[in-house]
Amino acid sequence: MNKEQVILIVDDNPDNLALVGNILKKSNHRLLFAQSGVHALKAIYDKQPDLILLDVMMPDLDGFAVCKQLKQDTNFADIPIIFLTAKAEKDNVIAGLELGAVDYITKPFNSKELITRVDTHLELKMAKEDLKQRVAELSMAKIELAHKVEELNQANLTKDKFFSIISHDLMNPFSGLIGFASLLVDKNQSLNDKQRDECIDHIFQLSKQGLNLLTNLLDWSRSQTGRMEVTPMHLNLKSIVDGNIKLLHNQVTAKQIQFFSTIDSKQTVFADERMLTTIIRNLLSNAIKFTPDRGEITVSAQEKDNYLEILIADTGIGMTAEILDKIFRIDVSHTTKGTHGERGTGLGLILCKEFIEKNQGTITATSEQGKGSQFYVCFPKDNPS
Numbered sequence: 001m002n003k004e005q006v007i008l009i010v011d012d013n014p015d016n017l018a019l020v021g022n023i024l025k026k027s028n029h030r031l032l033f034a035q036s037g038v039h040a041l042k043a044i045y046d047k048q049p050d051l052i053l054l055d056v057m058m059p060d061l062d063g064f065a066v067c068k069q070l071k072q073d074t075n076f077a078d079i080p081i082i083f084l085t086a087k088a089e090k091d092n093v094i095a096g097l098e099l100g101a102v103d104y105i106t107k108p109f110n111s112k113e114l115i116t117r118v119d120t121h122l123e124l125k126m127a128k129e130d131l132k133q134r135v136a137e138l139s140m141a142k143i144e145l146a147h148k149v150e151e152l153n154q155a156n157l158t159k160d161k162f163f164s165i166i167s168h169d170l171m172n173p174f175s176g177l178i179g180f181a182s183l184l185v186d187k188n189q190s191l192n193d194k195q196r197d198e199c200i201d202h203i204f205q206l207s208k209q210g211l212n213l214l215t216n217l218l219d220w221s222r223s224q225t226g227r228m229e230v231t232p233m234h235l236n237l238k239s240i241v242d243g244n245i246k247l248l249h250n251q252v253t254a255k256q257i258q259f260f261s262t263i264d265s266k267q268t269v270f271a272d273e274r275m276l277t278t279i280i281r282n283l284l285s286n287a288i289k290f291t292p293d294r295g296e297i298t299v300s301a302q303e304k305d306n307y308l309e310i311l312i313a314d315t316g317i318g319m320t321a322e323i324l325d326k327i328f329r330i331d332v333s334h335t336t337k338g339t340h341g342e343r344g345t346g347l348g349l350i351l352c353k354e355f356i357e358k359n360q361g362t363i364t365a366t367s368e369q370g371k372g373s374q375f376y377v378c379f380p381k382d383n384p385s
Contacts, residue, residue, distance in 0.1 A: 005122050006047060008032045010040040010063070011055040011084060016107070020053060020084075023111045027119065037061025041069065044076060051122055053105075056085040056092065064099055071100035078128070080121045084109075176206040219278055219351060230272045230358050232383065237308065238263040240273075241299055244280045251288045252297075255340070261299040269308050269379035275355040276379075282348035283312045283375050289338035290316035290373070307361075308381050313374040319367040327365065328353045352377075360384050 007029045009020050017033050024031060032047060034040040037058050044052070052070075056063040063083055070076045083096045083104040093104055102121055105114060180199045184191070191199070241263050245252070252259055269276065287297045295315045301308055317339060319327070326332045327349050356363045360380050367373035 004028075004030050005051065006030045006032060006049040007051050007053065007118065007122075008034060008040065008043055008047070008049040009053045010034045010037070010058075010066070011053075012036060012058045013055075016055070016084070019109065020114070023109065023114050024118065027115055029118075029122075037063070037066045040066055044070065044079070048076065049079065050125060051118060052079055052081045053084055053118070054081050054101075056083050056096070064095065067096070067099045067101055078125070080125050082117060082121065174210065177203055177210070180206070215278075217347070219355075230275065232270050232272050232359060234268050234270055234382075235273055235276060236265070237267045237269055237301060237310070238265045240276055240280055244277065244284050245299075247281065248284055248288060251285075255288065255291065256294045257288060257291055258294070258296045259299075260296065263299060263301050267301050267303075267308060268381065269310075270382050270384075271359040271361070271379050272355075275359060279352045279355050279377065280310075282352050283377070286348060287312055287314040287316065287373075287375075289342045290314065290318075290336070292316065292339045303381070304378065306381055306384070307378045310377045310379070311374060312377075313372065315372040318369040318371050318373055320369050324365060324367050328363070 007024060009017055009024075009031060010033075011017050011020070012035050014035065017035065021031055021033065032043055032049060034043050038061055040052075040054070041061075043049070054063045054066060063085075067081050067083075070079065070081070077100070080102040081100065083101050084107065085092060085096075085104060086107045096104055102124075103117055105117060180202045184196065184199050188196070238261075241261055245259060245261065284297070284299075291297060291314045297312070297314045299310070299312050301310045303309075323336070329350075353363055356377060356379075362378045364376045365373060366376075
């Protein structure tokens with residue numbers, strides 16, 4: 001055994017203590033002695049021995065009472081107890097074992113038997129402790145493995161989503177571009193002015209759709225690979241919102257949508273500028289996409305404790321509860337065409353959620369089919385740390 005083992009010998013007879021002590025000295029154990037149950041408990045609490053040799057018949061507090069008290073205390077319940085008794089009656093043996101003792105030795109002692117039993121139970125104790133440690137390590141390893149499996153599953157879902165977008169959604173605008181461009185090249189002379197203008201407009205809209213998709217894909221890819229740093233700062237919310245409204249002006253005009261913004265010029269958030277711009281752009285684009293002609297979109301903000309809650313609300317087609325449950329989930333593929341047949345990938349809201357959470361914010365949504373949707377985004381007003 002590598003570690004010095006501590007053995008407590010308890011007996012009210014000094015001669016028995018000396019006898020057992022002399023026998024066990026040959027095994028190179030560290031020995032402690034107690035002549036009563038009370039002294040034994042004090043020694044156990046102070047030194048926490050590896051094994052106890054405990055006399056049964058003692059005044060005041062006998063061996064059975066000491067054993068019972070120790071087995072009720074989780075700090076000492078695992079210490080093996082061997083009873084020393086002059087009585088080999090079956091009832092006494094059973095009573096001791098039922099209290100939690102691991103063995104018993106009858107007086108007078110046989111030196112070889114005593115050493116063998118003591119060493120056996122010390123080895124068993126060490127094996128039990130080693131097994132307990134291994135079980136704990138295995139439990140931790142199991143938890144870590146479960147986390148790794150979850151990370152791997154998420155990585156696979158991300159990869160599948162990525163390739164799905166590239167193979168399907170990204171092909172659509174390019175196929176359309178090639179189709180309308182071929183029409184202009186091959187049949188330009190047979191097209192009238194109106195038809196040419198329609199082809200050019202389709203090419204323009206498909207180009208914007210492809211660019212927006214590529215922008216989101218690149219941002220999402222950087223986010224997934226950890227190459228996009230988050231650099232939060234105090235930002236003027238009105239400036240970010242107004243910039244995006246200006247960028248999306250043509251889409252708003254094409255649908256004759258009424259746009260209302262009540263953002264105050266003094267309202268600020270603590271966020272990464274590029275990420276905040278991407279979030280607002282995607283949420284506004286979605287609102288425009290699902291709002292019919294002559295509908296309304298409202299952007300507002302209000303302070304809530306240390307956060308600023310941004311609300312983007314529309315009078316669009318809305319969503320069912322089933323669809324609402326899917327919009328932020330990467331493991332569920334879901335896209336819906338806009339009121340003018342605009343296509344989507346479902347990536348925009350997933351990207352928004354990731355970026356918002358990277359900035360210590362939250363996003364929630366409510367919706368009613370046929371009446372519109374409301375997206376609530378909360379950002380800290382100041383550095384939360």
